[in-house]
Amino acid sequence: MEPQRISDELEIASLLIRYARAVDSRDWDLYRSVFTDHATIDYSAVGVTVTALDDVADALAQFVAGQTMSMHYVMNVECEFDGDVARVQAMWLNAVVLKDESNVSQYGGRWHHELVRTDSGWCSRKLRLEVVW
Amino acid sequence: VQQEAALGGGLVTDLNRLSDELEIAGLLNRYARGVDTKDWELYRSVFTEDAVIDYSSATPIVGSPAEVADMLSKGFAMIPMSMHYITNVEADIDGDTATVRAMFYNPMQLPGMSELSTCGGYYHHELVRTPDGWRSSSLREENLWFVNPPTG
Numbered sequence: 001m002e003p004q005r006i007s008d009e010l011e012i013a014s015l016l017i018r019y020a021r022a023v024d025s026r027d028w029d030l031y032r033s034v035f036t037d038h039a040t041i042d043y044s045a046v047g048v049t050v051t052a053l054d055d056v057a058d059a060l061a062q063f064v065a066g067q068t069m070s071m072h073y074v075m076n077v078e079c080e081f082d083g084d085v086a087r088v089q090a091m092w093l094n095a096v097v098l099k100d101e102s103n104v105s106q107y108g109g110r111w112h113h114e115l116v117r118t119d120s121g122w123c124s125r126k127l128r129l130e131v132v133w
Numbered sequence: 134v135q136q137e138a139a140l141g142g143g144l145v146t147d148l149n150r151l152s153d154e155l156e157i158a159g160l161l162n163r164y165a166r167g168v169d170t171k172d173w174e175l176y177r178s179v180f181t182e183d184a185v186i187d188y189s190s191a192t193p194i195v196g197s198p199a200e201v202a203d204m205l206s207k208g209f210a211m212i213p214m215s216m217h218y219i220t221n222v223e224a225d226i227d228g229d230t231a232t233v234r235a236m237f238y239n240p241m242q243l244p245g246m247s248e249l250s251t252c253g254g255y256y257h258h259e260l261v262r263t264p265d266g267w268r269s270s271s272l273r274e275e276n277l278w279f280v281n282p283p284t285g
Binding site for chain 2: 001003005006009010073075076077078089091093106108109132133
């Protein structure tokens with residue numbers, strides 16, 4: 001593995017962890033920083049119908065307002081590189097407490113990202129959420 | 134070569150180590166994807182042809198990659214969903230061999246069960262470096278816990 005590839009793999013893992021932190025801390029500026037301005041985000045798996053970044057950030061803020069806690073564990077990150085583009089699949093496990101409930105629910109699935117290398121590092125231009133359980 | 138000379142021996146060794154660690158983590162992720170997507174070609178690509186796979190801690194399955202892939206393809210045909218989360222990967226690398234231990238967390242929908250089942254434990258791999266990258270010559274699954282196990 002070339003040094004560049006090592007660096008890319010580690011930066012991409014960090015990007016996914018930053019995404020998880022943004023959602024779990026409800027930090028929507030941080031959330032936007034994961035994506036390119038014109039990114040397409042497909043959360044249809046959880047009923048979100050908008051796909052433009054700003055609209056999605058608003059919809060996601062509403063979605064997680066129904067939760068008092070979430071933790072997205074990021075695992076099994078797999079990258080396939082094609083020049084300055086990377087197709088990335090990662091597995092997530094989310095422990096959630098819904099408002100007015102005391103017990104923890106768990107969900108799991110995958111993220112399917114298309115990333116591009118930009119001047120400020122790797123950013124996602126396409127994300128599709130897959131919910132498996 | 135010039136770049137390596139400029140970097141110095143220590144850093145090159147460190148880079149090789151980083152590369153091995155990432156490739157090994159990648160191999161374990163490929164294993165999980167092979168099982169979870171029921172892609173048995175992908176599953177077999179994780180192993181050397183003469184590898185020994187031992188799932189005896191939770192199942193009766195022991196054998197070569199070809200034998201085990203055949204048994205899993207029949208067994209998993211009835212399992213609508215499994216996700217093998219891999220974490221805590223520890224690689225003890227010695228030249229062209231490596232002893233690897235990793236934790237798995239495995240939620241799954243088993244046939245005839247109304248609720249999800251989940252199990253967890255360790256994978257113990259012996260890896261060898263081949264011209265095509267790291268491959269497992271031995272896998273022993275050590276299942277340590279099972280929530281909502283199959284009955285009968």
